[in-house]
Amino acid sequence: MINFEYSRVSSVKAAVDVLAKNPTGRFIAGGTNLVDLMKKGVTAPTRLIDINGLPLKEIKETAAGLSIGALAINSDVSENETVKKNYPLLAMALNAGASPQLRNAATVGGNLMQRTRCTYFYDIAMPCNKRQPGSGCGALQGYNRMHAIFGASDKCIAVHPSDMCVALAALQATITVSGPKGERKILFTDFHRLPGTDPSKDNTLAKGELITGLNIPKNPFTKNVYYLKIRDRASYAFALISVASALELTGNTIKNARLAMGGVAHKPWRLTESEKFLVGKTASRENFTKAAELAMKGARGYGHNNFKLKMGPVAIVEALMKAMV
Amino acid sequence: MDKTSTTIPPFIDRVDGIPKVTGSAKFSAEYDFPGMVYGVLAESTIARGTITGMDTKGAENAPGVLAVVTHLNCPKLPGYESTAADIAKRPEVNRGFRVFTDNIIRFSNQPIAIVVADTYERAVYAASLIKATYKKDKHNTDLNEAIKTGKPVEGNNFKDYVRGEADAWKNAEVKIEVEYSMPLEVHNPMEIHALTVNWEGQDKVTVYEKTQTLSSTQSSIARAFGLKNENVRVITQYVGGAFGSAFNTWPHSIAALIGARKVGKPLKLMLTRSEMFTMVGYRPQAIQKIAIGASKNGKLTGITHEAMAMTASYQVFTEGIVNGSRSLYACPNVNTRYKVYPLDLSQPTWMRGPGETTGAYALESAMDEMAYALNLDPIEFRLRNYAETDPESNKPYSSKFLKEAYQMGVDKIKWNERNREPRSMKEGDWLIGYGMGSGIFSAWRGDAKVSAKFLQDGTLVLQTGVTDMGPGTATSMTKLASDIFGIPASQIKFEMGDSNYPPGPFQGGSGTTSTLGTAVHNVCMNIRKKLADLIKDNPVFHTQLIHSVKPEDLVFENGSMILASDRSKKITYADAMKNAGLPQIELLEQSPANPMANHTAYSYAVHFVIVKVHSITGVVKVTRVVSAVDAGKIVNYKTAESQIIGSAVGGISMTLMEEGVIDHRYGRWVNNNFADYHVAVNADVPKVEVLFVDKPDPILNPIGSKGMGEVGIVGFAAAVANAIFHATGKRVRELPITADKLI
Numbered sequence A: 001m002i003n004f005e006y007s008r009v010s011s012v013k014a015a016v017d018v019l020a021k022n023p024t025g026r027f028i029a030g031g032t033n034l035v036d037l038m039k040k041g042v043t044a045p046t047r048l049i050d051i052n053g054l055p056l057k058e059i060k061e062t063a064a065g066l067s068i069g070a071l072a073i074n075s076d077v078s079e080n081e082t083v084k085k086n087y088p089l090l091a092m093a094l095n096a097g098a099s100p101q102l103r104n105a106a107t108v109g110g111n112l113m114q115r116t117r118c119t120y121f122y123d124i125a126m127p128c129n130k131r132q133p134g135s136g137c138g139a140l141q142g143y144n145r146m147h148a149i150f151g152a153s154d155k156c157i158a159v160h161p162s163d164m165c166v167a168l169a170a171l172q173a174t175i176t177v178s179g180p181k182g183e184r185k186i187l188f189t190d191f192h193r194l195p196g197t198d199p200s201k202d203n204t205l206a207k208g209e210l211i212t213g214l215n216i217p218k219n220p221f222t223k224n225v226y227y228l229k230i231r232d233r234a235s236y237a238f239a240l241i242s243v244a245s246a247l248e249l250t251g252n253t254i255k256n257a258r259l260a261m262g263g264v265a266h267k268p269w270r271l272t273e274s275e276k277f278l279v280g281k282t283a284s285r286e287n288f289t290k291a292a293e294l295a296m297k298g299a300r301g302y303g304h305n306n307f308k309l310k311m312g313p314v315a316i317v318e319a320l321m322k323a324m325v
Numbered sequence B: 001m002d003k004t005s006t007t008i009p010p011f012i013d014r015v016d017g018i019p020k021v022t023g024s025a026k027f028s029a030e031y032d033f034p035g036m037v038y039g040v041l042a043e044s045t046i047a048r049g050t051i052t053g054m055d056t057k058g059a060e061n062a063p064g065v066l067a068v069v070t071h072l073n074c075p076k077l078p079g080y081e082s083t084a085a086d087i088a089k090r091p092e093v094n095r096g097f098r099v100f101t102d103n104i105i106r107f108s109n110q111p112i113a114i115v116v117a118d119t120y121e122r123a124v125y126a127a128s129l130i131k132a133t134y135k136k137d138k139h140n141t142d143l144n145e146a147i148k149t150g151k152p153v154e155g156n157n158f159k160d161y162v163r164g165e166a167d168a169w170k171n172a173e174v175k176i177e178v179e180y181s182m183p184l185e186v187h188n189p190m191e192i193h194a195l196t197v198n199w200e201g202q203d204k205v206t207v208y209e210k211t212q213t214l215s216s217t218q219s220s221i222a223r224a225f226g227l228k229n230e231n232v233r234v235i236t237q238y239v240g241g242a243f244g245s246a247f248n249t250w251p252h253s254i255a256a257l258i259g260a261r262k263v264g265k266p267l268k269l270m271l272t273r274s275e276m277f278t279m280v281g282y283r284p285q286a287i288q289k290i291a292i293g294a295s296k297n298g299k300l301t302g303i304t305h306e307a308m309a310m311t312a313s314y315q316v317f318t319e320g321i322v323n324g325s326r327s328l329y330a331c332p333n334v335n336t337r338y339k340v341y342p343l344d345l346s347q348p349t350w351m352r353g354p355g356e357t358t359g360a361y362a363l364e365s366a367m368d369e370m371a372y373a374l375n376l377d378p379i380e381f382r383l384r385n386y387a388e389t390d391p392e393s394n395k396p397y398s399s400k401f402l403k404e405a406y407q408m409g410v411d412k413i414k415w416n417e418r419n420r421e422p423r424s425m426k427e428g429d430w431l432i433g434y435g436m437g438s439g440i441f442s443a444w445r446g447d448a449k450v451s452a453k454f455l456q457d458g459t460l461v462l463q464t465g466v467t468d469m470g471p472g473t474a475t476s477m478t479k480l481a482s483d484i485f486g487i488p489a490s491q492i493k494f495e496m497g498d499s500n501y502p503p504g505p506f507q508g509g510s511g512t513t514s515t516l517g518t519a520v521h522n523v524c525m526n527i528r529k530k531l532a533d534l535i536k537d538n539p540v541f542h543t544q545l546i547h548s549v550k551p552e553d554l555v556f557e558n559g560s561m562i563l564a565s566d567r568s569k570k571i572t573y574a575d576a577m578k579n580a581g582l583p584q585i586e587l588l589e590q591s592p593a594n595p596m597a598n599h600t601a602y603s604y605a606v607h608f609v610i611v612k613v614h615s616i617t618g619v620v621k622v623t624r625v626v627s628a629v630d631a632g633k634i635v636n637y638k639t640a641e642s643q644i645i646g647s648a649v650g651g652i653s654m655t656l657m658e659e660g661v662i663d664h665r666y667g668r669w670v671n672n673n674f675a676d677y678h679v680a681v682n683a684d685v686p687k688v689e690v691l692f693v694d695k696p697d698p699i700l701n702p703i704g705s706k707g708m709g710e711v712g713i714v715g716f717a718a719a720v721a722n723a724i725f726h727a728t729g730k731r732v733r734e735l736p737i738t739a740d741k742l743i
Ligand SMILES: Cc1cc2nc3c(=O)[nH]c(=O)nc-3n(C[C@H](O)[C@H](O)[C@H](O)COP(=O)(O)OP(=O)(O)OC[C@H]3O[C@@H](n4cnc5c(N)ncnc54)[C@H](O)[C@@H]3O)c2cc1C
Pocket: A026, A027, A028, A029, A030, A031, A032, A033, A034, A035, A036, A051, A070, A071, A096, A097, A098, A099, A102, A105, A106, A107, A108, A109, A110, A111, A112, A113, A114, A161, A162, A163, A164, A209, A210, A211, A212, A236, A237, A238, A239, B674, B675
């Protein structure tokens, strides 16, 4: 690890100012991702700006929905009574992630910003366009079991590893950020991006901006929701595939549906076509299967991850079936 | 475990339990000395070739750096030098890797330099500044490729074995021929390998090292540095797991010794988790072909077992992958073939149940396939081919209670109540499956020395140069001594982990309890003799028949000698010694190995497993494990049970998760960390029920126990894989069996 400077800030403005003065610095929240990357030599910020003292830990419900501060701890969110009652999909997704120890340290802002777990990204002796633009994509013809089946490019087939973000994509959250030019809001599905020709950028956060929080609009998805995560062991493993499903039902008819997948793309993958298809339909395995088929349009495998083409639709159907019970 | 249970013999808690959970137990990385410095390795990024240039300037000038050692400036080690000619004569595959002696790269992440600095962080940083340039040669790290285009290693270890007729299975009434593959697996004990080195001048050193064997660590270091054995002291008070990774004196340890001697300061070197994948061995990948033939009534007529495994280009490693197939079942015709192919990877080594674990996965899976082909229950099939004498040597067994183990497991898991039809048992969306597999592992007894000192205050101090990687050797030896010598465990101090003590056995191969237990047994019996001698002429103990008291006349209980024929006549050990004016009794016991000229000895385990497989997502959950074990007499029930529980955890990991992945284009690891290399977590492991036959082996040693550390994992993977077949009707012949292979 390379020597770095360290400062602690206690206001959003101070945080943004310090970063503006130290453009090669980096915010540190829980540190569960950033410190790993520094130890591996993937990133070497010259200054760590500790934002844990910022007053951005609040979780509160308003008439418009739920607002969560960027520094709220993952487990505080998933254990919050309001979240469990009115936003259960979010709690389920959070609890499916990492381990209790990590969830006790990780923040919501850090979770949004966590970087891919692609092993080529982590090993600085291997090529990776995300880490070192122009060096090539090690995973494309390499070991790509964990990699994307949607929206990848020949420059990068990495996936975004977060579970929480899959639920947030389904729940249409909005992210609030603060930067040198003031505050702005970013729609969740516009936040993370596809790799295209520039995989070095994970998201649309502009240089110098700080995430201050996020909002989830009030929604009817309190009962028929499920977060299905298929992984290589029962806990403490990233998703091979995950599906966030939420249904609003009247009788057996679907009034409203939300679906998003994790472990399949460079961003949480919202399945809007499938959602549209389901609205007005009977909630049945048959219709879920059709919705899953729609979802898989355009999917492609890269070798080791070909199984995801088969596991994907199965997981979607299963997540919807589970949301029913 | 319930201490008041009437079915379980009394046991003691771990004697090292409190130090371990309170943190007072010192592991090799936890010794601190004034002026301590830190060693960190720089490693190659290519898998094969030569170093053409090394830029160490940046590292040398980095803050806190005291030395950078590479092949260019490494002091010559007498042990490496004197054998140089000798090395050149050896085939390339046996030259070994001698750190910093040449510019050849043999595997990716090979150590190419050690940086010594005043803090760990500074050493890490400086090591990252070392830049090497290479001339790359074509490498191969792919076993399949080597089988196709390469040549296996030649030598005596690779002679085909034929009993009866080769390939007799081909003429059988019922036959199968199948292939199984398993990836390489890494020990990954919780404690990373580490050592602390403290030189006194240039010729004397104390090394706090993670090792399973003090004596060979001592002699390998002495040999490399040209020192007398007694000038190398190795101390290993505690080991946080090893599973076989801590037998060798690995290159990183020699590098640490070189670095420390160069700067003349105490030095600590701790591997990282990633380095645990490339520096301290692994279980080799293996592809196995197995064919079985039997008559319609289920009598085996032929077994052919062929294994193709890997080794390093610079060092041959062999293990008994196919050996179990020669001895587990009575079968007149057996032939086996074993080949290893050199690859450009670091060298493999022993890993829990070495060889047998790999082999039993194939044999016991194939036996299950054969049972289905014969329409026989897998247990019935095995019973029809039960070996009453060792089919390989034709010698009788020292003891064999495998039948009893089968029965215990069958009863406990209610094996006969399941529906044998594959894919017939369901619970909602979950398919239920039962599977079994058995394991065999050689039991043996080596030689060992132990010293004993019995003091008037009733304390017995035993000392021996053994280390304990976790099974609880100190605990079981304390229990043994307590039982034999007739004093409470709390009065016994079992001291170990120091090469200054009389040399004990290495820890591994399931031989520690048998070997060291014999020495402890003998030394206790000999102190009993000395004590009896003290009262030999004491008239109190004389009767019409006894005029001179002999040990056989006495019972040794609760610190007293009691006349067996008249229990009212007794004397405490302390009084006997006081009366004789003897402050203490000291003995050194050397117990010899048992060559087992007329018998063969094995431990056995039978594993029964119930799994649930999700019919839609392919997710597998092991919901019940029953392991029934014939390990001879159980010395201490609690620690023995933990050994088998640990094996089950390892077995679940091996079957469902573990897979070392190399990107063959670069010859580099891609999952060398704990986020990507999966081992079971608590949520993956059900309650593991352990049953012991607990009958003494009358031949192997005086304590009657055979050994169990290895056998607990042998055959386990087959049990899980067979259960998955029973649940789903699908045979996955490739480990690990992950969800994607079942959808
Ligand atoms: C072994 C392991 C297993 C894991 N398994 C899972 C899993 O199964 N599922 C899952 O979802 N996650 C998993 N995680 C990832 C974990 O969720 C993230 O590490 C965590 O959420 C990051 O949060 P943090 O607060 O620690 O971020 P930090 O490490 O502090 O920061 C991460 C990044 O975010 C930036 N950042 C932090 N806060 C802000 C802010 N307010 N504004 C702008 N930038 C900010 C930092 O500069 C840094 O670049 C795992 C992690 C580990 C180590």
